[in-house]
Amino acid sequence: MIEVKDLRKVFDNGFEALKKVNFTIENGDLVCLLGPSGCGKTTILNLIAGLLDPTEGNIINDGVTMVDKHPKDRDIGFVFQNYALYPHMTVLENVMFPLRVGEKKIPKEEAEKIARKFMELTSIEELENKKPGTMSGGQQQRVAITRALVQNPNILLLDEPLSNLDARLRLKIREEIRRLVKEVGITTIFVTHDQEEALSISDKIVLMDEGVIQQHDDPQNLYLEPKNLFVAKFIGNPVINILPIEVSNGKIISDAFSFDVKNLVDTRFKETLTEGKYLLGVRPEDVLVSKDSTTFTANVESVELIGRERILNFAIGATNSKSIVSIDEEVYEGDTISCDFNYPRVFIFKETGERVY
Ligand SMILES: Nc1ncnc2c1ncn2[C@@H]1O[C@H](COP(=O)(O)OP(=O)(O)OP(=O)(O)O)[C@@H](O)[C@H]1O
Numbered sequence: 001m002i003e004v005k006d007l008r009k010v011f012d013n014g015f016e017a018l019k020k021v022n023f024t025i026e027n028g029d030l031v032c033l034l035g036p037s038g039c040g041k042t043t044i045l046n047l048i049a050g051l052l053d054p055t056e057g058n059i060i061n062d063g064v065t066m067v068d069k070h071p072k073d074r075d076i077g078f079v080f081q082n083y084a085l086y087p088h089m090t091v092l093e094n095v096m097f098p099l100r101v102g103e104k105k106i107p108k109e110e111a112e113k114i115a116r117k118f119m120e121l122t123s124i125e126e127l128e129n130k131k132p133g134t135m136s137g138g139q140q141q142r143v144a145i146t147r148a149l150v151q152n153p154n155i156l157l158l159d160e161p162l163s164n165l166d167a168r169l170r171l172k173i174r175e176e177i178r179r180l181v182k183e184v185g186i187t188t189i190f191v192t193h194d195q196e197e198a199l200s201i202s203d204k205i206v207l208m209d210e211g212v213i214q215q216h217d218d219p220q221n222l223y224l225e226p227k228n229l230f231v232a233k234f235i236g237n238p239v240i241n242i243l244p245i246e247v248s249n250g251k252i253i254s255d256a257f258s259f260d261v262k263n264l265v266d267t268r269f270k271e272t273l274t275e276g277k278y279l280l281g282v283r284p285e286d287v288l289v290s291k292d293s294t295t296f297t298a299n300v301e302s303v304e305l306i307g308r309e310r311i312l313n314f315a316i317g318a319t320n321s322k323s324i325v326s327i328d329e330e331v332y333e334g335d336t337i338s339c340d341f342n343y344p345r346v347f348i349f350k351e352t353g354e355r356v357y
């Protein structure tokens with residue numbers, strides 16, 4: 001188990017990149033560190049790997065403190081965004097390299113054998129004699145991952161390993177990475193700013209913003225039960241609709257609709273919905289379009305077809321909004337639609353971002 005405790009990082013220029021970050025990772029889990037550019041993802045990886053020293057806090061792996069260990073003694077494999085292969089070496093030499101240096105150096109034949117075993121696992125055997133400059137980005141990244149695994153590290157750190165690859169290859173290699181790390185059973189931290197990538201491969205996601213963890217959860221919970229407005233907006237594509245509302249006299253009122261608070265079937269938070277201003281969050285798939293709906297009508301400004309679904313763009317009052325409907329719903333640009341919300345699946349946030357329903 002990796003325990004990150006009260007981890008804080010202030011850089012020399014005084015910038016606080018991490019503000020007391022706490023999380024734990026179970027052995028063998030694949031965890032994504034997710035968040036927008038600059039939120040501190042790489043800083044966390046660098047602290048775990050020992051490439052940076054923390055200002056405060058601790059990192060403990062299976063009960064052993066890591067922060068005062070030399071990077072070499074931390075038993076970590078690190079894969080960077082830009083492959084970082086040795087250009088003058090062949091693939092086999094690149095993969096063997098970690099086994100042929102330092103105190104734990106092993107004989108050449110043995111190193112070759114281990115390297116070949118892992119190259120088979122990542123399907124790069126045929127590339128054995130190639131040099132990095134002659135290979136595609138996807139091939140180079142496979143080599144980099146193989147080189148990280150060959151030392152049999154305790155932890156694998158991957159910093160946006162797919163961001164230089166085209167969209168189709170990214171899908172393919174992310175599936176391969178998941179299969180591979182599960183096969184090897186290695187604890188893996190995968191950094192990405194792509195929410196869809198994180199949702200698709202993770203056991204758990206740590207979602208960060210500005211050096212603070214916003215939610216550490218199962219992928220599904222991040223989507224279904226966002227803790228705050230930031231999480232709701234960061235997870236999901238198309239992005240969630242956020243509508244300004246006011247709660248007054250048992251009604252939820254906006255510039256386009258009004259409905260009874262009673263419509264919110266889930267009674268858990270009802271009493272906390274005191275009168276005042278809030279933000280209503282509705283995912284595009286929870287804006288239901290039908291003939292006999294009552295909540296509001298809207299004029300469809302544009303329609304995007306994405307495979308089996310259509311994304312409808314329209315205004316709810318003054319707010320640009322989206323609905324996602326099946327291709328079977330024959331809705332076109334210029335149509336007037338009647339809409340309802342899928343009430344149990346709406347969220348209500350305070351204007352400060354805290355979720356109250
Ligand atoms: N050596 C440094 N000195 C000062 N500030 C730094 C230093 N390194 C990083 N930062 C700042 O710390 C913050 C976190 O950086 P970090 O590289 O961890 O972000 P990130 O989440 O990995 O972003 P990206 O998705 O762009 O890679 C950023 O605002 C960055 O500008």
Ligand SMILES: [Mg+2]
Binds near residue numbers: 041042043159
């Ligand atoms: Mg980064």
